[in-house]
Amino acid sequence: xxxxxxxxxxxxxxxxxxxxxxxxxxxxxxxxxxxxxxxxxxxxxxxxxxxxxxxxxxxxxxxxxxxxxxxxxxxxxxxxxxxxxxxxxxxxxxxxxxxxxxxxxxxxxxxxxxxxxxxxxxxxxxxxxxxxxxxxxxxxxxxxxxxxxxxxx
Amino acid sequence: xxxxxxxxxxxxxxxxxxxxxxxxxxxxxxxxxxxxxxxxxxxxxxxxxxxxxxxxxxxxxxxxxxxxxxxxxxxxxxxxxxxxxxxxxxxxxxxxxxxxxxxxxxxxxxxxxxxxxxxxxxxxxxxxxxxxxxxxxxxxxxxxxxxxxxxxxxxxxxxxxxxxxxxxxxxxxxxxxxxxxxxxxxxxxxxxxxxxxxxxxxxxxxxxxxxxxxxxxxxxxxxxxxxxxxxxxxxxxxxxxxxxxxxxxxxxxxxxxxxxxxxxxxxxxxxxxxxxxxxxxxxxxxxxxxxxxxxxxxxxxxxxxxxxxxxxxxxxxxxxxxxxxxxxxxxxxxxxxxxxxxxxxxxxxxxxxxxxxxxxxxxxxxxxxxxxxxxxxxxxxxxxxxxxxxxxxxxxxxxxxxxxxxxxxxxxxxxxxxxxxxxxxxxxxxxxxxxxxxxxxxxxxxxxxxxxxxxxxxxxxxxxxxxxxxxxxxxxxxxxxxxxxxxxxxxxxxxxxxxxxxxxxxxxxxxxxxxxxxxxxxxxxxxxxxxxxxxxxxxxxxxxxxxxxxxxxxxxxxxxxxxxxxxxxxxxxxxxxxxxxxxxxxxxxxxxxxxxxxxxxxxxxxxxxxxxxxxxxxxxxxxxxxxxxxxxxxxxxxxxxxxxxxxxxxxxxxxxxxxxxxxxxxxxxxxxxxxxxxxxxxxxxxxxxxxxxxxxxxxxxxxxxxxxxxxxxxxxxxxxxxxxxxxxxxxxxxxxxxxxxxxxxxxxxxxxxxxxxxxxxxxxxxxxxxxxxxxxxxxxxxxxxxxxxxxxxxxxxxxxxxxxxxxxxxxxxxxx
Numbered sequence: 001x002x003x004x005x006x007x008x009x010x011x012x013x014x015x016x017x018x019x020x021x022x023x024x025x026x027x028x029x030x031x032x033x034x035x036x037x038x039x040x041x042x043x044x045x046x047x048x049x050x051x052x053x054x055x056x057x058x059x060x061x062x063x064x065x066x067x068x069x070x071x072x073x074x075x076x077x078x079x080x081x082x083x084x085x086x087x088x089x090x091x092x093x094x095x096x097x098x099x100x101x102x103x104x105x106x107x108x109x110x111x112x113x114x115x116x117x118x119x120x121x122x123x124x125x126x127x128x129x130x131x132x133x134x135x136x137x138x139x140x141x142x143x144x145x146x147x148x149x150x151x152x153x
Numbered sequence: 154x155x156x157x158x159x160x161x162x163x164x165x166x167x168x169x170x171x172x173x174x175x176x177x178x179x180x181x182x183x184x185x186x187x188x189x190x191x192x193x194x195x196x197x198x199x200x201x202x203x204x205x206x207x208x209x210x211x212x213x214x215x216x217x218x219x220x221x222x223x224x225x226x227x228x229x230x231x232x233x234x235x236x237x238x239x240x241x242x243x244x245x246x247x248x249x250x251x252x253x254x255x256x257x258x259x260x261x262x263x264x265x266x267x268x269x270x271x272x273x274x275x276x277x278x279x280x281x282x283x284x285x286x287x288x289x290x291x292x293x294x295x296x297x298x299x300x301x302x303x304x305x306x307x308x309x310x311x312x313x314x315x316x317x318x319x320x321x322x323x324x325x326x327x328x329x330x331x332x333x334x335x336x337x338x339x340x341x342x343x344x345x346x347x348x349x350x351x352x353x354x355x356x357x358x359x360x361x362x363x364x365x366x367x368x369x370x371x372x373x374x375x376x377x378x379x380x381x382x383x384x385x386x387x388x389x390x391x392x393x394x395x396x397x398x399x400x401x402x403x404x405x406x407x408x409x410x411x412x413x414x415x416x417x418x419x420x421x422x423x424x425x426x427x428x429x430x431x432x433x434x435x436x437x438x439x440x441x442x443x444x445x446x447x448x449x450x451x452x453x454x455x456x457x458x459x460x461x462x463x464x465x466x467x468x469x470x471x472x473x474x475x476x477x478x479x480x481x482x483x484x485x486x487x488x489x490x491x492x493x494x495x496x497x498x499x500x501x502x503x504x505x506x507x508x509x510x511x512x513x514x515x516x517x518x519x520x521x522x523x524x525x526x527x528x529x530x531x532x533x534x535x536x537x538x539x540x541x542x543x544x545x546x547x548x549x550x551x552x553x554x555x556x557x558x559x560x561x562x563x564x565x566x567x568x569x570x571x572x573x574x575x576x577x578x579x580x581x582x583x584x585x586x587x588x589x590x591x592x593x594x595x596x597x598x599x600x601x602x603x604x605x606x607x608x609x610x611x612x613x614x615x616x617x618x619x620x621x622x623x624x625x626x627x628x629x630x631x632x633x634x635x636x637x638x639x640x641x642x643x644x645x646x647x648x649x650x651x652x653x654x655x656x657x658x659x660x661x662x663x664x665x666x667x668x669x670x671x672x673x674x675x676x677x678x679x680x681x682x683x684x685x686x687x688x689x690x691x692x693x694x695x696x697x698x699x700x701x702x703x704x705x706x707x708x709x710x711x712x713x714x715x716x717x718x719x720x721x722x723x724x725x726x727x728x729x730x731x732x733x734x735x736x737x738x739x740x741x742x743x744x745x746x747x748x749x750x751x752x753x754x755x756x757x758x759x760x761x762x763x764x765x766x767x768x769x770x771x772x773x774x775x776x777x778x779x780x781x782x783x784x785x786x787x788x789x790x791x792x793x794x795x796x797x798x799x800x801x802x803x804x805x806x807x808x809x810x811x812x813x814x815x816x817x818x819x820x821x822x823x824x825x826x827x828x829x830x831x832x833x834x835x836x837x838x839x840x841x842x843x844x845x846x847x848x849x850x851x852x853x854x855x856x857x858x859x860x861x862x863x864x865x866x867x868x869x870x871x872x873x874x875x876x877x878x879x880x881x882x883x884x885x886x887x888x889x890x891x892x893x894x895x896x897x898x899x900x901x902x903x904x905x906x907x908x909x910x911x912x913x914x915x916x917x918x919x920x921x922x923x924x925x926x927x928x929x930x931x932x933x934x935x936x937x938x939x940x941x942x943x944x945x946x947x948x949x950x951x952x953x954x955x956x957x958x959x960x961x962x963x964x965x966x967x968x969x
Contacts, residue, residue, distance in 0.1 A: 020557065020598040025627025025642030026511065030650050037643060071511055071627055073562030 008084035016074040023068035035061035038068040038078045054089040107153035110135040170201030173229040177211035177236035186270035187284045221253040231295040235263035256300035263291035267842030279850040293811040301743035306782040308394035309493030318346020320708025320723040321498035327727035329377035343446035352531040355579040356606035366445045373447040389676040392783035393703030404483035406453035417470035423457045434535035494730035501664040501709040504559030517631045518544040542657040544636035549656035556597040560663030570663030571713035581619045697726040744786035752798035759790035764892035787891035788862030816853040821875035822951045825852040830860040833884035834924045841929030848933035849940040861894040885923040914954040
């Protein structure tokens with residue numbers, strides 16, 4: 001399936017970038033891992049095409065803190081680009097396993113993680129058991145967001 | 154619509170008209186597409202035409218001789234040349250007419266090359282028919298042409314230079330040396346400007362004040378220059394050759410007998426940040442801006458003086474002054490100065506990086522700007538030329554420069570500030586020269602070393618060990634204990650992140666238009682570009698002229714530039730002003746507006762739309778009148794008059810109406826009538842021709858000087874005559890050659906749209922388009938779109954709309 005990522009992000013914006021790297025300098029993901037970095041992502045989209053970028057697992061390293069957006073002198077909505085790329089990546093099956101796992105869990109239980117003996121722990125601290133998660137509502141949202149194309153649930 | 158509602162102009166009787174038509178082949182340029190002989194034969198049959206010829210090159214010497222000979226032999230009283238654009242050869246043919254004794258304003262041109270043969274290359278029949286139409290339009294307009302004499306106005310042989318930076322000083326000296334009296338108006342206490350603040354200049358590494366100070370003192374003692382410091386222009390009246398400028402000269406409180414002995418300084422109890430040292434040091438309440446200041450007279454800052462407002466709380470400086478030159482009774486004065494020309498050299502402000510919080514300027518003491526650095530490293534600066542960092546006054550061992558701060562950014566200034574790259578390289582070399590062990594890193598995006606000797610300097614900096622890293626830090630972190638700074642970023646060439654710690658960071662800040670540049674813009678009717686700098690009359694061929702006659706620009710007020718370019722431009726501006734003043738008079742093209750005093754009701758609407766304040770008068774006088782010397786001939790006032798009292802010479806109502814009627818004489822419902830302004834849209838259509846961009850042939854273009862001349866009555870007339878569509882096109886809103894007169898165009902077209910909607914007429918048939926002289930493709934696109942829209946409209950609908958408009962117009966004219 002081909003996805004038009006430029007439907008969600010105006011491609012013209014990319015040409016505003018002159019690679020000053022203020023974004024990468026502000027990127028917390030770059031601090032801890034060899035992420036693509038916002039500048040690298042834009043350059044790769046321009047030079048190699050986004051097809052190559054969405055194959056790369058590194059598009060998932062962005063933590064959407066939006067600092068690159070704030071500091072970009074050209075006011076390019078970089079985090080919008082990253083979200084659009086990840087949408088595209090997901091639809092091509094490029095989703096990290098752990099992320100898929102928690103998505104599946106979310107769809108099934110309404111929560112992204114299961115904590116062992118949670119209710120016992122809560123009781124130990126004098127807290128009432130957690131109310132049931134609104135699974136149907138969560139599933140409706142996930143459906144609306146098009147998650148069915150990525151995941152069976 | 155009946156003829157009676159149109160202003161009447163004397164039209165020569167048909168048998169009085171003796172029009173000669175010349176259809177040019179232009180080699181194969183026109184005749185390759187248009188059958189020129191057929192067009193000439195057609196022209197022969199038009200009313201008033203006594204002779205029509207076609208020639209291979211009408212602009213050639215034999216071609217011109219032919220016209221001259223015919224004027225004499227056949228007693229021609231109008232000449233129509235169908236050839237290229239009037240923007241090219243109108244002066245040629247006007248000169249030919251004049252030399253044969255025919256008034257040059259009796260020439261009319263039909264543009265059958267750029268607007269016809271070149272854009273309809275593949276349809277000879279249609280192109281020939283269009284050429285016939287264009288010739289018929291020109292012939293009908295020619296019948297209404299009247300001889301004109303160009304008015305001359307005298308030019309006063311005095312000049313004013315506003316701004317006493319290096320550009321202003323240079324312009325003033327050039328004009329003064331040429332023998333003119335010059336008023337040099339400077340806002341601060343001394344001339345010198347930004348250049349006086351800078352330590353060294355690039356690429357030669359000259360000492361800045363050493364080369365500037367001689368010029369400053371020359372300007373100070375020049376017999377032809379009257380120096381007005383602490384002075385500001387507050388009002389400008391008049392026009393080219395005769396400006397009356399109001400100048401507010403603020404009180405200095407120290408007389409010119411001051412010998413700048415500085416005895417007063419030590420006794421003054423009041424302190425303030427020293428502006429000249431970028432706030433890095435303090436000065437007293439009585440002070441001189443800097444040691445080399447011209448005039449070398451002290452001044453009192455009344456904002457902090459204890460003796461303010463006549464309350465004598467302190468007179469220590471008065472007591473200390475042995476020459477008794479302190480005068481607390483000094484008052485602001487208002488001067489009215491009459492000058493013939495004005496040079497604007499108001500310079501620039503420096504970008505304040507405080508708003509870029511991630512860089513910590515203003516929060517971390519060791520982050521400074523390049524201007525502050527210039528003062529720090531200058532021997533006359535606060536540290537006497539020692540490089541120290543503000544937090545502990547120790548010499549920094551590791552220095553980082555950050556480029557493009559406040560430039561090339563939509564968050565601040567979108568343009569490149571032009572000087573910062575070379576300034577940083579120069580500063581880096583200065584540090585290396587004095588303290589070679591200093592580690593210097595320059596974080597840049599692109600190094601723009603474009604000028605003479607710039608690349609050499611860049612290479613030298615690299616050889617001397619300055620490190621250049623491509624990638625601006627995203628963030629600066631301060632170490633609270635040591636005040637050292639850590640830069641986080643990415644080396645984009647290596648593709649690796651860096652985290653480097655330095656002792657001091659210098660932000661290479663950009664430059665921006667003066668904060669209050671709008672004031673002078675309003676007073677002098679200047680135009681500004683999208684960045685806020687004053688705009689030149691033409692970016693290539695009139696780089697120091699402004700859109701206001703007699704006013705010139707120099708230096709960075711026109712756009713970011715270095716010292717050399719500022720001086721070059723200042724000399725150019727002075728020379729342009731000199732040309733006007735040495736001639737002593739100036740000819741105004743006879744395209745000005747004129748008001749019929751009998752019809753004028755003194756409502757004042759015209760004066761309100763005039764972009765040049767050229768219309769004066771009032772209710773008391775009972776009428777308004779146009780000052781011909783100030784009128785630039787845009788014609789924006791003409792459609793504004795509800796009483797038909799105004800008309801524009803050489804672009805009269807009756808001339809244009811003739812053109813409209815001729816254009817729509819046959820098959821009007823298939824045609825697009827286009828009004829194009831001389832400077833942008835007509836030139837854009839010309840450009841489409843030069844680029845051979847093909848577009849539908851049913852468009853007929855009528856030229857006006859400004860789109861604001863286009864009267865709603867013309868649009869109405871076109872539609873009542875059954876025109877399929879009408880295009881009104883002008884310069885892009887900020888680029889209007891007549892000081893945004895085209896905002897009137899937009900207003901009038903919008904009003905016409907509303908009228909169309911009210912009458913149930915398809916408003917898409919009237920289009921407003923902004924097309925610049927470079928947008929030939931855009932012009933072609935607009936015409937193609939309009940043609941496509943026209944295809945969907947049935948002739949019956951056009952006829953119906955024409956009737957509705959006609960009825961409504963008649964109802965209106967009956968009411969009045």
